[in-house]
Amino acid sequence: MVNLGKWTSLIVSIFINIYLSCGTEVLTNHWLVELEGEGGIDAAKAVAKRTGFNYVSPLLGSQREFHFTHSAVPHIRTRRSIIHTRKLKAHPMVKKAIQQTGFRRAKRGFKPKIRGVPVSEIRLKDPESAKLLDYSKSYSYAEPQDPLFQKEWYLKNVGQSGGKPGLDLNVEIAWAMGYTGKDVTTAIMDDGIDYLHEDLKNNYNAKASYDFSSNDPYPYPRYTDTWFNSHGTRCAGEVAAARDNNVCGVGVAYNSKVAGLRMLDQPFMTDLIEANAMSHMPNDIDIYSASWGPTDDGKTVDGPRNMTMRAIVKGVNEGRHGKGNIYVWASGDGGADDDCNCDGYAASMWTVSINSATNDGQTAGYDESCSSTLASTFSNGKSTLRDAGVATTDLYNNCTTTHSGTSAAAPEAAGVYALAIEANRELTWRDVQHITVLTSKRNRLFDPYLKHHWKFNGAGLQFNHLFGYGVMDAGAMVDLSRKWKPLPERFHCTAGSVTEKMQFGTNQPIQMHIDTDACSGKSNEVNYLEHVQAFVTLKSTYRGNIVMFITSPMNTTSMILSQRPNDDDHKNGFTRWPFMTTHTWAENARGRWKLQITLAEGKNNAVDTGSFFEWTLILHGTKTAPYDNQVSDEENHNKLFKVKRLHKTLKA
Known part of the structure; x- marks a missing residue:
């Protein structure tokens, strides 16, 4: 039939x-x-x-x-x-x-190509071990007995599938401290959830679930011969698969709840569907996890429409009874030829953009890089080895060990946030971002192509263009969360604009600057940065060859747009597009900001030209030092300790 x-x-x-x-x-x-x-x-x-x-x-x-x-x-x-x-x-x-x-919205998925280099031939250069929290002497802990737990290297990496021991989310420390995600709900905005699965059914929040494709409360995945609609079920298992039930593996927050918001399983998306999904039951849902976005083809520039943006802003301002919903976003799978700052969801300051690393610390070949990425988790290990993917739940009571892509990374981050929220129910959406910056670690993450190096910003925080502030550390995150004090009020300051029309060309950059006092003396004064946005309007004969850098007064340079060879647009360019960077976190905002724009050499040595029209700089942050009230010590919270010390020096 x-x-x-x-x-x-x-x-x-x-x-x-x-x-x-x-x-x-x-x-x-x-x-x-x-x-x-x-x-x-x-x-x-x-x-x-x-x-x-x-x-x-x-x-x-x-x-x-x-x-x-x-x-x-x-x-x-x-x-x-x-x-x-x-x-x-x-x-x-x-x-x-x-x-x-x-319009198109695509699930993030694995693309088995790493710029022509076999993964097994790449070797770790200059390895560095992170100093992890160790509470093993203070807390008793029994390892999960689920059949796939030993394959969940992202939870406990002992070197399986060619990985580096200790390169994981450090969740066992959080579990040993007693945090497992109780009474926290993560909504998986995807193609549905198999809520009848033995590993999910007891942690399924039916009340907070909805099917926006069929307009009913039953977001069960639509059947296809290819199991294409297994995406949401796999993501859900990473967050909340049950523990010790002899089924599949265990979730990062195995006592938390997951809600299914089915909205991807259709050939198109609308602003209405996105907005309603992202605003669904915001006081019952704590975290919204999205492993999708505009097409990862290296030439699309797209983001949330008006109503969806309204939904996200409403969520961070009013959700969770005023503390703000947490929106976790997969940074994208377009690889080195794409840039997640061209994805308006991942590049939004209201979302947490998460990139991925492999089990030996490399960037995965499909990872996009951008200055808006806050931190990283894990996707898959060496593709030449068996069971190197992410082990999780699959459709129809099955399990898989092949889930991958930044699709796998975002739910892991959502699970860590569930642990942190259980540790401190009062955490706001901003608290979560600050704690992510302060507790993520370089560990053994590295760029095998030596293109993106680890650097320190002006506040002494180490960051990387690929990995953000490092791999998330669940043990450190819950430890800092439970002691966390409320942050000072956040303000935004329009630092200035450049509106002079200028021409630029291949290897002929233009540079401009804005001198700002960061609204000093005004009610919206910004002295300690969180997010920085550069709204830029320009166009060129080949949009994909445009490369932009912004440099802060404390001399931190962020590449806010990298070359995208497949983007052949020559008409639209960028119109007040909000390029965002997190690399200047906790820096002083006052002084000279520089913007450099050039056209990189394209295919066949073609010479391109461009026209610049406008740059507006928006600074977001606090008037008073954000960490003055936080309890820290050099041993367990080294980043926080150093930034507090620097801020005191600057004030003096």
């Missing part, structure tokens, strides 16, 4: 790929409808019924904005349904009606 559902889905997918690749706008059967006044859900349902639409839900809990669909309109089309929009607008209660466009 022919599976009509499968073939229909395949045909729809082919058509939308053709439309999008040709630059044709794709329209959906989803509408954003805004009512006059505070009509509420009952009014919205009445409008939908009167106009022949289907009521779906409010947008971000609003009493005025709603999600409608229309059954008679195809899921995808190339022309706007003007007649249906007009019918909505003709209703006296409707203020605005906008048919939603469709």
Whole structure:
């Protein structure tokens, strides 16, 4: 018998790929409808019924904005349904009606290529062991007995699959301290969760789950012959697979809860679906984990639309009863030819961008690098060795040892955050980012191509363009979290703008600067940095050859855009695109900031030209020293100890 559902889905997918690749706008059967006044859900349902639409839900809990669909309109089309929009607008209660466009969102996945170099031939250069917290003498601890635990090298690396012993998330220390994620919920925004799985069913939060593809509360993955929709189930197991039940392995936070938000399993995405998923039950969900983003083709520049950005900002400001939801994002799998600062989700200061490392400390060949990456976890080990992937749950009560990509990295980080939140329920979204910076470690992470080196910023914090501030350390994170004191208020300061039109070309850079007092003497004064954003407008004959560096007053240089050879755009360029860096964390913001822009040499030695139009510098941080109230000692929290000492020196 022919599976009509499968073939229909395949045909729809082919058509939308053709439309999008040709630059044709794709329209959906989803509408954003805004009512006059505070009509509420009952009014919205009445409008939908009167106009022949289907009521779906409010947008971000609003009493005025709603999600409608229309059954008679195809899921995808190339022309706007003007007649249906007009019918909505003709209703006296409707203020605005906008048919939603469709766009690509891709799951992060393994791409078995490492720039032509076999993984087994790469050797570690200049190894450095991190000093890890050791509470083994203070806490009793029994190792999990799950059948795949010995293969979960990212939890306990003893050298299996060619790894480096000790290069792991150091979760056993956190577990020995008694933190396992109790009463913390992570939402897996993906293609669904097999919530009937023996390793997940007892840790599944049904109340906080929803299927945004089918508009029902049952986010079970849709069947495919290729098991393509196993992605969310695999991510969920990394976070919350049960312990000692003789099934698969164990999750990073094995007593925490996972919720399924099914929204990826469709040939298109809309702003409405993304926004509603990212704002779903924000007081019941602590962490949202996303292992997807714009297409990793090395030429896409895309990010959250208006409503999705509103949802994220609302989440960090109001979620978790005002403490802020944690949004964890996979940095991307576009490899060395892509840059995650061109992914507006991973590069957002409201999200935590997580890159990955292999089990011997290298960057994986599919890893994208960018200055917005905060830290790293693990994806897969040496691909030539068996069971070198991430061991986790799989569809239909199965297990796998082949999960990989930065898809695998983000849920591991989410699991560590679940442990930290259990250790301190009062942690805010900013606390989580600060603690990540202060406890992540270089350990044995290294770039095998010697392109990106470890450096110290002006505040004495060590960072790397590939790995951020290092590999996350669950033991150190929960230890610092449980002692953590509230941070000073955060401010943002517009440091200045350069709007002079300038020309630049291949190997002919332009350099400009902004001198700033960081809003000194004003209510929004910024003296200690968190995130720095450079909003840049420019275009060139070959966008992928543009390379940009920003240098702080304390002489820390961040590459905010690297060369992307596949990006052949010559029309759009960048329009006020927010390039972001975390490399200047805890530095003093005052002084001269420099921006350098050039066009790197492209294919066939082509000579390109570009036009610069605008650069606006936005500084985010605190007026007072952020760590003055924190309890630290040089032995266990070396980074925090050094930064506190430096800040005291600067104030003196």
